[in-house]
Amino acid sequence: MMLNQFLILSAFLFCTGIYGVLARRNGVLVLMSVELMLNAVNINLVAFSAFRASVEGQIFALFVITIAAAEVGVGLAIVLLIYRNSRNSDLDNIDQLKG
Numbered sequence: 001m002m003l004n005q006f007l008i009l010s011a012f013l014f015c016t017g018i019y020g021v022l023a024r025r026n027g028v029l030v031l032m033s034v035e036l037m038l039n040a041v042n043i044n045l046v047a048f049s050a051f052r053a054s055v056e057g058q059i060f061a062l063f064v065i066t067i068a069a070a071e072v073g074v075g076l077a078i079v080l081l082i083y084r085n086s087r088n089s090d091l092d093n094i095d096q097l098k099g
Contacts, residue, residue, distance in 0.1 A: 006047035014040035025090050027079035031072060038068045 013036055020033025042061045049057025082094065 003047055003051050006043055010040045010043040010047070013037070013043065025092055027082060027091055028076075030091060031075045031079065034075075035068060035072065038064055038071075 017033045017035075017037035017040060020036065021030055024030050024033065042064055045057040045061040045064070047057075049055065049061075
């Protein structure tokens, strides 16, 4: 497969993730959209790594996967605390967290 095909797929996934972050109100769906964007970055890293016949892109992709796992853990904990306090996970009502 050509590099252009991977780049088009990655751009489509990234744009879909941006749309999900900007248009959704549910906290879990926003986290899923962020994960979609991180997976698009991983596709880019691995595609360029294969194109250049090097391993650095794959190593960076592993780092992105570990950071994404930590981000999901912290983000899901925050969404659960918001749900516990307000009985909905709507991100429009987060202004109550201001100090």
